[in-house]
Structure formats: structure tokens, C-alpha cells
Amino acid sequence: MSSNNADETFTGKSNQDWWPERLSLEILDQNGQKSDPLEADFDYAEAFQALDLEEVKSDIEAVLTEPQDWWPADYGHYGPFMIRMAWHSAGTYRAHDGRGGAAGARQRFAPLNSWPDNANLDKARRLLWPVKQKYGRNLSWSDLIVLAGNVAVESMGFQTYGFAGGREDDFDTDKAVNWGPEDELETQDRFEQPGDIEKGLGASVMGLIYVNPEGPDGQPDPEASAKNIRQTFSRMAMNDKQTAALIAGGHTFGKVHGKDDPEEVLGPEPEAAPMENMGLGWQNDAAVEDGEVTTSGIEGPWTQSPINWDMGYVNNLLDYEWEPEKGPGGAWQWTPKSDELADSAPDALADGEQVTPMMLTTDVALKRDPEYREIMETFQENPMEFGIAFAKAWYKLTHRDMGPPERFLGPEVPEETMIWQDPIPDAEYKLVGDEAVAHLKNEILETDITRAQLVKTAWASASTYRDSDKRGGANGARIRLEPQRSWDVNEPEQLEQVLETYERIQAEFNESRDEVQVSLADLVVLGGNAAVEAAAADAGYDIDVPFEPGRTDATAEQTDADSFDALKPEVDGFRNYVPDDISRPAEELLVDKADLLNLTPDEMTALVGGMRTIGATYGDSEYGVLTDQPAVLTNDFFVNLLSMETNWEPSVEEQVFAGYDRDTGDLKWKATRADLIFGSHSRLRSIAEVYAAADGEEKLVEDFVDAWAKVMQADRFDLT
Structure with missing residues (x-):
């Protein structure tokens, strides 16, 4: 007798389930199959070039400053949210095999769409849907996600280094990427030796983009955290200066969300959510009812002006002493020892209310590690150098997987070719016939x-x-x-x-x-x-x-x-x-x-x-x-x-x-x-x-x- 139980599965075991040691050719099959609904002769480069990029950016900026009743905007601005989305899209890149990165917009698919580190980024993409819907195939999701990050940074007073389009979308996850050996999210069976991440992997924890913000094994150990940071960012082909600039620049904006324990208040991730959620995960009634978003379990802003580019992050980190404490969400975070920073930052939602800035273990690591600290002190003494370093590192982060400059499209492509783009000279002679x-x-x-x-x-x-x-x-x-x-x-x-x-x-x-x-x-x-x-x-x-x-x-x-x-x-x-x-x-x-x-x-x-x-x-x-x-x-x-x-x-x-x-x-x-x-x-x-x-x-x-x-x-x- 047939069953109407929607939770039952009617498929048997696959060949790979029966014989798990069997060599899989699935990753090669995807190279020979057309998996998208676009015409075979569709030319995305030509379609993108037809866009009015200024109009697109204007439409994105309008989204950033128009709060929606179905998802709150911290400080009335979705900019920091979009920066996190773009960063986490591009930040999966690893130099070992060139896989990951922003191209393909694979953040839309499992497993990335349901990683704990990407909690609530499904809402950021939904906020952008009207822009994507307007421009259709002329603007890929992968370009839109990166461009939204750029527009967000610019809308808060920072001058980016440039933007290049040309990333085409995937319509399924990349089956070739090995994200790690773990069977559960937020576990770490990838250390061949203590502190030494398995070759080929980028992040230190399953389900995170880089490292645990609380510290290795969830402990507030800045020195050990610095070691993990250096290893994970180097596997993305970033040196110490670029790493420090990215962390400091990114954390100049926005806040983290943890007034509650995420395990207690959040519903299942998108891939496990019920059908009526329409692809959205991490159901949290408090986010809609009173704006209290829960994501990481860590709570608070880094600076006193979270939607403006300034030196607040660098100064707060270096000028004050910080000590670990368990935040309201039950996670380790760092609070200033003195009272000087107490209630110095605006509340994200309540006008007139004030809160105290915080730091993550990964932030304090930049102060405790001698090499990182020297870089941060240079940034503090030379704000212009800090700005240039962040601009170039952000550009590298979001464009690293695009290949040679010939593939970079649009009016905002920088004239300079960077060494990481593997420059090749032009042929200044006639070619052989x-x-x-x-x-x-x-x-x-x-x-x-x-x-x-x-x-x-x-x-x-x-x-x-x-x-x-x-x-x-x-x-x-x-x-x-x-x-x-x-x-x-x-x-x-x-x-x-x-x-x-x-x-x-x-x-x-x-x-x-x-x-x-x-x-x-x-x-x-x-x-x-x-x-x-x-x-x-x-x-x-x-x-x-x-x-x-x-x-x-x-x-x-x-x-x-x-x-x-x-x-x-x-x-x-x-x-x-x-x-x-x-x-x-x-x-x-x-x-x-x-x-x-x-x-x-x-x-x-x-x-x-x-x-x-x-x-x-x-x-x-x-x-x-x-x-x-x-x-x-x-x-x-x-x-x-x-x-x-x-x-x-x-x-x-x-x-x-x-x-x-x-x-x-x-x-x-x-x-x-x-x-x-x-x-x-x-x-x-x-x-x-x-x-x-x-x-x-x-x-x-x-x-x-x-x-x-x-x-x-x-x-x-x-x-x-």
C-alpha cells in the first residue's frame, strides 16, 4: 500500500552507497553536462557589458537603506550584512586546488547555504532578489553578491579598489570540492597534528569559513587562534598584512549577533527546513517580532560607529585591554577591562540606547601575535596605508578565483594588474602564420x-x-x-x-x-x-x-x-x-x-x-x-x-x-x-x-x- 507520509523516502541506495570505495566519476560528468536553463549560445560576458553598472549599484544601494518588515536592518542599514555575505562567498577559495570562491555563487547551494558560519545569509540574498529579478541573466548571482559587498563598503564611506564582472553562475553545487573529513558540522577532525590543518583544506572547522571566532576548540586562546588564522588565510594565498587588513577592515563595520544561544532559539538550516519556509532556514521568531537576530551566539559591535569607515576597530583593539567573558549567547567573547568604552556604541535597533563594544578571540589574536601586532600598529600610525591595504586585500579576496585580467569585465576594472593575477605581457610583434x-x-x-x-x-x-x-x-x-x-x-x-x-x-x-x-x-x-x-x-x-x-x-x-x-x-x-x-x-x-x-x-x-x-x-x-x-x-x-x-x-x-x-x-x-x-x-x-x-x-x-x-x-x- 502506498504512503502519503512526506517524510518517507522512496529511493533506494545508490551505487556509491552500496560500494563506497568505488571510484566516482561524478565530478567529470558535471564537466560534460549542461545543467543550466540558459541557451547554449548565451554569452554572459556580452550580456554583462550591456548593463548600466551605475544603475545597478544605485538599485543595490536602495536595498541597503530600505529596512524590510520581514528582516531587521542593524542601524537601519544592511551594508554590514552584505559585506559578510560577499566575504563568505569569496572566502571559501583555497589556493591548493583553486576550488571554492565567489564564482558560481555556490553559497546558494548545499552544503554552503546551510553551514553555521553562513547562518542568516539566506536573508541577505533574498533582500537582493528584486535586483537580480530586474536584471535577470545579464547579472549573475555571483557578480551580484560581490558587487553588493562593494556597494555596501562604499555606502559607508570607503573607496574600493575596483570591481570586475564576469563570474558565471552554477546551478548546482560543485561536487569536486572536499570540504573535510568530518561527519558533523562544527567539528574538527582535520588536524594531522595539533594546530596543523590537513593538507588541501582551508578552514579549521567543518561549517566555518576560516576559524572559530571563540578560539580553537571554542576556547579563548588568542595565541593559538593566531596560528590558525595564519594557516587558513595563507591557504587562501593571503600574507600577514593582507590578512590583518581584511580582518580589521571587515570588522570596522557592523556587529555580531548573540543575545540568545543559537542552539536554543534557531530553527533548522535551509536544507533541513520545512517546505513552507521556501528555502529559508534558521527560523527565529524574535528576529521578526522585535528585531533580535541570533546568528553566532556572540553579541555586540566592534566600534562606536558600526556603519562608517574609520579607525575605530584598530584604535579600540590596540588602545584598550581586553578580557574574555561568556556573552549573553553563551559564547566566549572579549570585553574592555576599563570603563572608558562602556556604553559608547549605539544599539543596533533601539534609538538612544547604548552598548559596549566587544572583540572576538580572533581579533585579540591580532594584538597578541607579534607579527600581526606590528602590522596593526603600522596601520594605526598610517591610516592611509591601512585603507589602501584593505582596499587591495578586499579586491583580491573577491576576485582571486577569476583568473587572468582578460576575463575581468566592466568600467571599474583597475588599470593595474596584480602579481596574483599571473600577468603575461602583450605580443608586440606579428604572430606566426x-x-x-x-x-x-x-x-x-x-x-x-x-x-x-x-x-x-x-x-x-x-x-x-x-x-x-x-x-x-x-x-x-x-x-x-x-x-x-x-x-x-x-x-x-x-x-x-x-x-x-x-x-x-x-x-x-x-x-x-x-x-x-x-x-x-x-x-x-x-x-x-x-x-x-x-x-x-x-x-x-x-x-x-x-x-x-x-x-x-x-x-x-x-x-x-x-x-x-x-x-x-x-x-x-x-x-x-x-x-x-x-x-x-x-x-x-x-x-x-x-x-x-x-x-x-x-x-x-x-x-x-x-x-x-x-x-x-x-x-x-x-x-x-x-x-x-x-x-x-x-x-x-x-x-x-x-x-x-x-x-x-x-x-x-x-x-x-x-x-x-x-x-x-x-x-x-x-x-x-x-x-x-x-x-x-x-x-x-x-x-x-x-x-x-x-x-x-x-x-x-x-x-x-x-x-x-x-x-x-x-x-x-x-x-x-
């Missing part, structure tokens, strides 16, 4: 450099691209600069030989031409393309790999070496670079790398199979080179991988397998987990079977070339 390209390819193929070396060098350069934050790629030829030049995965000695050859060809070519020049960045890609074409020709296929000149060569001064080290792959299954001390199985890291390259499962499969037969493996090893004719682009990898003539057995080495002839027992092949996954995983095997079939080789060549060109061109935003 078809005749010159053909000449250069011949020159490259006539050298002593092998096809495998050419392919590996091009791959090493281009595959640093991350679609998550649009960083990396072949443009700039940073493969010849530190730190990439010395990465073990790039085989520095072989790389040196290839680069010296390219530099000689470049010098000879450029000296022989008047205006036409070629960059090393273009030569690196061109060499890989030439090797692929030659490997296909030897297999009987006449193909041309697409090539667009125009890449230029960045300098060391234009390269933030420390930041670029985050792009170094732990594993590169495409080159079969699988060290012994990896954190996760090689096949999982292969899929993760493929996702950062925006590849689909079939593109990943074709690339691995093609690169194996060309012999483009780390150290020129035989692992995965399942062919008797290496350097030829055939389907041999798939044919031999799927053949029942081979019996695979694990080797003593954890990541390695040996393939023995079933009849003779002789060793035939060696492979890694990044190879065998294409025969053992049911979905990947189904793709491999297409390529291994008698009629599959030509399709493999075509698919490999398409996927190869996609990776080589991934960072060419100048062409779109």
Missing part, C-alpha cells in the same frame, strides 16, 4: 628531442591549467621558470635539454625575421602538436592538431613563485607519475586532475591511452606503455589492457602491477593503478572497449586530438 608554423614544426621534429619528450613538455606546461580558478596553462611559458622548472614531475634534466633546443630554434627564427616572432610558449605547444601529428601519421592517420599562436613569455618578476607551487601535481596519471607517498589512490587523483582540466570521462580516457602509446611517461618508464610500437598513436594501450591473454598481479610496490602471459607465464607488461582502472572500473572499461574495438583506433586518434587541443588551448581567454 601557417607557413612559419609548418617550418617551425619541421625544425622541431628534426632535432634529437624525442616525440615523448615533446609531448611531455607540452603537457607539463599546459596541464598546470586549473578550470577552478583559471590559473596556470601554457601561456606565459612558466615551464621555464621556477618553481615549475624544478618540479620532479617535469623531469628537470630532460626539460632542460628540451628548453635549450626550443631557445635555439626561437633565437634563430626570430633573428631571421623582421616583424614576425615566435614565443617560447608557442613553441612548447607547437612541439607537442608536431609530435602528436607525427605519431598519428606513423599509425596511418593524417591529422592536424589545432594551433592558435599568440602566447607570450612571462618573466620571473611577473611570477609569484610561492603561489605557483600550489599548481604542482601530487600525482599526474596522464604521465603515469605516481610516487609511493601519495595521499589518495592514484586513480582518484587522476580523476581530480582531469576535473581541474575540465575534462569528461571519455576525454580523460582518450588522453591517457594516447599518451601511453606515444610513450609520454614519467622517466620514460615502461609502466602503462602497453605497445610494441611506442611513439605511434595507436589503440594498443586499450587492446592490450583489455586482453584476456594477460594475467595482472599486484607487485611488491604498492601502486604497481605486473602483467603475465597466461600461456607462458612470462612478464609482458608493467602498469600502475592509473592504468588498470580503465579495465577494472565498469564505466571506464565501457569507454575503453570503444577504443579497443577493431574499428576504434581512428576514433581514438580523433578523440585524443580533440582532448589534447582542449588542454593546450584551455588558458587562451584572449581568443574568446
